[in-house]
Amino acid sequence: MTNDNQNICIHCGLCCDGTLFNRANIKDHEQNASEFSFEIIKTEKRAFKLPCSYLNEKVCSIYQERPYAICESFQCKLLKALRAGNISFDDAMKIIVDATALKTKIEQQLFEYHPDNKDDS
Template identity: 30%
Template sequence: MSESMRICLSCGICCDGTLIGFVQLHTEEIPAVRKIIEVEEEGQQGIFLQPCKQFGCNGCKVYAERPIECGKYECGLLKSAAKKELTFEEAVDVVAAVKQKTALITEHIASLDIKLHSKSFYFQMFELKKLFRKNKSNIALSLSQEKLLAEVEELDEMLVKYYEVSFK
Protein backbone atom coordinates (compact mmCIF):
# COMPACT_ATOMS: atom_id res chain seq x y z
CA MET A 1 0.00 0.00 0.00
CA SER A 2 1.39 3.43 -0.97
CA GLU A 3 2.13 6.08 1.65
CA SER A 4 -0.54 8.32 0.09
CA MET A 5 -3.15 5.59 0.46
CA ARG A 6 -2.04 4.92 4.07
CA ILE A 7 -2.35 8.65 4.87
CA CYS A 8 -5.75 8.82 3.20
CA LEU A 9 -7.19 5.75 4.89
CA SER A 10 -5.85 6.71 8.33
CA CYS A 11 -7.16 10.27 8.00
CA GLY A 12 -10.72 10.13 6.70
CA ILE A 13 -11.60 13.71 7.64
CA CYS A 14 -13.01 14.23 4.16
CA CYS A 15 -15.42 11.37 4.94
CA ASP A 16 -16.28 12.18 8.55
CA GLY A 17 -17.81 15.57 7.76
CA THR A 18 -14.90 17.74 8.90
CA LEU A 19 -13.67 18.95 5.50
CA ILE A 20 -16.66 18.41 3.26
CA GLY A 21 -20.40 18.76 3.89
CA PHE A 22 -21.68 16.74 0.93
CA VAL A 23 -20.53 14.81 -2.14
CA GLN A 24 -22.02 15.49 -5.58
CA LEU A 25 -22.85 12.33 -7.48
CA HIS A 26 -22.67 11.71 -11.20
CA THR A 27 -26.09 10.90 -12.66
CA GLU A 28 -25.02 7.48 -13.93
CA GLU A 29 -23.74 6.34 -10.52
CA ILE A 30 -26.79 7.29 -8.46
CA PRO A 31 -28.53 3.86 -8.66
CA ALA A 32 -25.39 2.00 -7.53
CA VAL A 33 -24.51 4.51 -4.81
CA ARG A 34 -28.09 4.49 -3.52
CA LYS A 35 -27.56 0.80 -2.62
CA ILE A 36 -24.72 1.64 -0.22
CA ILE A 37 -25.38 5.23 0.95
CA GLU A 38 -28.51 7.31 1.51
CA VAL A 39 -28.78 9.62 -1.52
CA GLU A 40 -30.65 12.92 -1.70
CA GLU A 41 -32.03 13.50 -5.20
CA GLU A 42 -33.63 16.37 -7.02
CA GLY A 43 -34.33 15.77 -10.69
CA GLN A 44 -31.26 14.20 -12.26
CA GLN A 45 -28.96 15.50 -9.49
CA GLY A 46 -27.86 13.52 -6.47
CA ILE A 47 -25.73 14.08 -3.39
CA PHE A 48 -25.01 12.37 -0.13
CA LEU A 49 -24.40 14.24 3.06
CA GLN A 50 -21.37 13.88 5.27
CA PRO A 51 -20.48 12.26 7.55
CA CYS A 52 -20.56 9.24 5.30
CA LYS A 53 -22.28 6.31 6.95
CA GLN A 54 -19.86 3.95 5.20
CA PHE A 55 -16.86 5.44 7.00
CA GLY A 56 -15.89 3.94 10.34
CA CYS A 57 -12.93 3.41 12.67
CA ASN A 58 -11.27 1.14 10.13
CA GLY A 59 -11.75 3.53 7.21
CA CYS A 60 -14.07 3.39 4.23
CA LYS A 61 -16.19 0.22 4.17
CA VAL A 62 -16.96 0.66 0.44
CA TYR A 63 -13.57 1.91 -0.75
CA ALA A 64 -13.59 -0.24 -3.92
CA GLU A 65 -17.14 0.92 -4.81
CA ARG A 66 -16.89 4.51 -3.53
CA PRO A 67 -18.47 7.32 -5.57
CA ILE A 68 -16.49 8.86 -8.44
CA GLU A 69 -15.92 12.19 -6.67
CA CYS A 70 -14.61 10.40 -3.57
CA GLY A 71 -12.08 8.56 -5.71
CA LYS A 72 -11.03 11.75 -7.51
CA TYR A 73 -10.65 13.88 -4.37
CA GLU A 74 -7.09 14.63 -3.32
CA CYS A 75 -6.62 16.99 -0.42
CA GLY A 76 -3.72 19.38 0.03
CA LEU A 77 -2.15 17.06 2.61
CA LEU A 78 -1.88 14.25 0.05
CA LYS A 79 -0.53 16.66 -2.56
CA SER A 80 2.14 17.89 -0.13
CA ALA A 81 3.11 14.33 0.79
CA ALA A 82 3.30 13.34 -2.89
CA LYS A 83 5.61 16.31 -3.59
CA LYS A 84 7.73 15.27 -0.57
CA GLU A 85 6.97 18.61 1.13
CA LEU A 86 5.82 16.56 4.12
CA THR A 87 7.08 13.19 5.30
CA PHE A 88 4.64 10.39 6.07
CA GLU A 89 5.22 10.99 9.79
CA GLU A 90 4.56 14.73 9.47
CA ALA A 91 1.35 14.06 7.52
CA VAL A 92 0.19 11.64 10.22
CA ASP A 93 0.99 14.28 12.87
CA VAL A 94 -1.12 16.84 10.96
CA VAL A 95 -4.04 14.39 10.82
CA ALA A 96 -3.74 13.78 14.57
CA ALA A 97 -3.61 17.53 15.31
CA VAL A 98 -6.68 18.24 13.17
CA LYS A 99 -8.64 15.40 14.79
CA GLN A 100 -7.59 16.60 18.25
CA LYS A 101 -8.65 20.19 17.49
CA THR A 102 -11.96 18.98 16.04
CA ALA A 103 -12.64 16.90 19.17
CA LEU A 104 -11.76 19.87 21.40
CA ILE A 105 -14.16 22.13 19.50
CA THR A 106 -16.91 19.51 19.65
CA GLU A 107 -16.43 19.17 23.43
CA HIS A 108 -16.39 22.94 23.83
CA ILE A 109 -19.67 23.28 21.90
CA ALA A 110 -21.25 20.63 24.15
CA SER A 111 -19.96 22.32 27.32
CA LEU A 112 -21.58 25.59 26.24
CA ASP A 113 -24.81 23.66 25.51
CA ILE A 114 -24.96 25.04 21.97
CA LYS A 115 -27.49 23.18 19.84
CA LEU A 116 -26.43 22.77 16.21
CA HIS A 117 -28.67 21.04 13.68
CA SER A 118 -26.24 19.60 11.15
CA LYS A 119 -24.61 16.21 11.61
CA SER A 120 -21.66 17.38 9.56
CA PHE A 121 -18.89 19.17 11.48
CA TYR A 122 -18.27 21.22 8.32
CA PHE A 123 -21.82 22.62 8.32
CA GLN A 124 -21.81 22.95 12.12
CA MET A 125 -18.93 25.43 11.80
CA PHE A 126 -21.05 27.58 9.47
CA GLU A 127 -23.99 27.34 11.88
CA LEU A 128 -21.76 28.30 14.80
CA LYS A 129 -20.25 31.30 13.03
CA LYS A 130 -23.71 32.48 11.95
CA LEU A 131 -25.05 32.09 15.49
CA PHE A 132 -22.14 34.04 16.97
CA ARG A 133 -22.38 36.79 14.33
CA LYS A 134 -26.08 37.15 15.17
CA ASN A 135 -25.41 37.20 18.92
CA LYS A 136 -22.40 39.50 18.61
CA SER A 137 -24.59 42.19 17.10
CA ASN A 138 -26.96 41.92 20.08
CA ILE A 139 -24.65 41.25 23.03
CA ALA A 140 -20.98 40.72 23.77
CA LEU A 141 -19.79 37.13 23.55
CA SER A 142 -18.71 35.41 26.75
CA LEU A 143 -15.05 34.52 27.29
CA SER A 144 -15.91 30.86 26.63
CA GLN A 145 -17.61 31.74 23.35
CA GLU A 146 -14.65 33.91 22.32
CA LYS A 147 -12.30 31.02 23.13
CA LEU A 148 -14.43 28.65 21.06
CA LEU A 149 -14.34 31.04 18.10
CA ALA A 150 -10.55 31.28 18.44
CA GLU A 151 -10.32 27.46 18.38
CA VAL A 152 -12.46 27.37 15.23
CA GLU A 153 -10.20 29.98 13.60
CA GLU A 154 -7.09 27.94 14.55
CA LEU A 155 -8.63 24.84 13.00
CA ASP A 156 -9.60 26.80 9.90
CA GLU A 157 -5.99 27.99 9.52
CA MET A 158 -4.77 24.38 9.78
CA LEU A 159 -7.30 23.24 7.18
CA VAL A 160 -6.31 26.02 4.79
CA LYS A 161 -2.60 25.33 5.24
CA TYR A 162 -2.67 21.54 5.00
CA TYR A 163 -5.93 20.62 3.24
CA GLU A 164 -6.70 23.66 1.06
CA VAL A 165 -10.21 23.88 2.56
CA SER A 166 -11.81 26.61 4.66
CA PHE A 167 -14.98 27.24 6.67
CA LYS A 168 -15.14 30.77 5.26
Protein backbone atom coordinates (compact mmCIF):
# COMPACT_ATOMS: atom_id res chain seq x y z
CA MET A 1 0.00 0.00 0.00
CA THR A 2 1.31 3.48 -0.84
CA ASN A 3 0.43 6.71 0.94
CA ASP A 4 1.08 9.84 -1.15
CA ASN A 5 -1.75 12.35 -1.37
CA GLN A 6 -2.46 11.70 -5.04
CA ASN A 7 -3.08 8.11 -4.17
CA ILE A 8 -6.30 6.21 -3.79
CA CYS A 9 -4.69 3.94 -1.19
CA ILE A 10 -5.10 6.38 1.70
CA HIS A 11 -8.86 6.07 1.18
CA CYS A 12 -8.81 2.29 0.84
CA GLY A 13 -6.57 -0.04 2.84
CA LEU A 14 -8.44 -3.13 1.60
CA CYS A 15 -5.18 -4.97 0.83
CA CYS A 16 -3.96 -4.53 4.42
CA ASP A 17 -7.18 -4.87 6.43
CA GLY A 18 -7.85 -8.55 5.70
CA THR A 19 -10.56 -7.92 3.12
CA LEU A 20 -8.59 -9.00 0.05
CA PHE A 21 -5.93 -11.19 1.64
CA ASN A 22 -5.38 -12.97 4.94
CA ARG A 23 -1.59 -12.96 4.68
CA ALA A 24 1.26 -11.01 3.08
CA ASN A 25 4.24 -12.98 1.84
CA ILE A 26 7.75 -12.14 3.01
CA LYS A 27 10.71 -12.69 0.70
CA ASP A 28 13.11 -15.50 1.65
CA HIS A 29 16.01 -13.11 2.22
CA GLU A 30 14.01 -10.77 4.46
CA GLN A 31 14.73 -11.01 8.19
CA ASN A 32 11.94 -11.01 10.73
CA ALA A 33 11.38 -7.39 11.78
CA SER A 34 11.85 -8.02 15.49
CA GLU A 35 11.28 -4.36 16.39
CA PHE A 36 7.64 -4.80 15.29
CA SER A 37 5.04 -7.34 16.32
CA PHE A 38 3.96 -8.82 13.00
CA GLU A 39 2.41 -12.26 13.46
CA ILE A 40 4.67 -14.40 11.28
CA ILE A 41 3.09 -17.47 9.66
CA LYS A 42 5.35 -20.35 8.62
CA THR A 43 3.83 -22.56 5.96
CA GLU A 44 5.43 -23.23 2.57
CA LYS A 45 6.05 -19.47 2.30
CA ARG A 46 6.89 -17.04 5.08
CA ALA A 47 4.25 -14.43 5.57
CA PHE A 48 2.68 -12.16 8.14
CA LYS A 49 -0.93 -12.29 9.09
CA LEU A 50 -3.53 -9.81 7.88
CA PRO A 51 -5.39 -7.73 8.91
CA CYS A 52 -2.21 -5.84 9.73
CA SER A 53 -2.12 -4.33 13.20
CA TYR A 54 -0.23 -1.33 11.80
CA LEU A 55 -3.13 -0.19 9.65
CA ASN A 56 -4.65 2.86 11.34
CA GLU A 57 -8.08 3.47 9.84
CA LYS A 58 -7.05 3.15 6.18
CA VAL A 59 -3.45 4.33 6.47
CA CYS A 60 -0.22 2.52 7.32
CA SER A 61 0.99 3.84 10.67
CA ILE A 62 4.59 2.72 10.04
CA TYR A 63 4.71 3.85 6.42
CA GLN A 64 8.23 5.31 6.57
CA GLU A 65 9.65 2.23 8.28
CA ARG A 66 7.52 -0.60 6.92
CA PRO A 67 10.00 -3.46 6.89
CA TYR A 68 8.80 -5.80 4.17
CA ALA A 69 9.12 -5.34 0.41
CA ILE A 70 5.55 -6.41 -0.28
CA CYS A 71 4.25 -3.36 1.60
CA GLU A 72 6.07 -1.10 -0.83
CA SER A 73 5.66 -3.07 -4.02
CA PHE A 74 2.09 -4.35 -3.93
CA GLN A 75 -0.29 -2.70 -6.37
CA CYS A 76 -3.81 -3.98 -6.97
CA LYS A 77 -5.30 -3.89 -10.47
CA LEU A 78 -7.13 -0.65 -9.70
CA LEU A 79 -3.96 1.13 -8.59
CA LYS A 80 -2.11 -0.16 -11.67
CA ALA A 81 -4.92 1.10 -13.91
CA LEU A 82 -4.82 4.52 -12.24
CA ARG A 83 -1.05 4.78 -12.61
CA ALA A 84 -1.27 3.71 -16.25
CA GLY A 85 -3.84 6.44 -16.90
CA ASN A 86 -6.55 3.91 -17.73
CA ILE A 87 -8.96 5.19 -15.09
CA SER A 88 -9.46 8.61 -13.54
CA PHE A 89 -8.89 9.33 -9.87
CA ASP A 90 -12.62 10.04 -9.41
CA ASP A 91 -13.70 6.78 -11.06
CA ALA A 92 -11.15 4.81 -9.04
CA MET A 93 -12.38 6.48 -5.87
CA LYS A 94 -15.96 5.55 -6.75
CA ILE A 95 -14.92 1.88 -7.01
CA ILE A 96 -13.26 2.08 -3.60
CA VAL A 97 -16.26 3.79 -2.02
CA ASP A 98 -18.61 1.18 -3.53
CA ALA A 99 -16.37 -1.72 -2.48
CA THR A 100 -16.05 -0.36 1.05
CA ALA A 101 -19.82 0.11 1.31
CA LEU A 102 -20.38 -3.48 0.13
CA LYS A 103 -17.84 -4.75 2.65
CA THR A 104 -19.63 -2.90 5.46
CA LYS A 105 -22.99 -4.28 4.33
CA ILE A 106 -21.68 -7.86 4.26
CA GLU A 107 -20.10 -7.45 7.70
CA GLN A 108 -23.39 -6.13 9.08
CA GLN A 109 -25.31 -9.05 7.56
CA LEU A 110 -22.79 -11.59 8.88
CA PHE A 111 -23.17 -10.06 12.34
CA GLU A 112 -26.97 -9.97 12.08
CA TYR A 113 -27.30 -13.58 10.94
CA HIS A 114 -24.64 -15.06 13.20
CA PRO A 115 -26.38 -17.58 15.50
CA ASP A 116 -24.89 -15.90 18.59
CA ASN A 117 -26.56 -12.61 17.68
CA LYS A 118 -30.05 -13.91 16.90
CA ASP A 119 -32.84 -12.30 18.90
CA ASP A 120 -35.10 -15.23 19.83
CA SER A 121 -37.62 -13.13 21.78
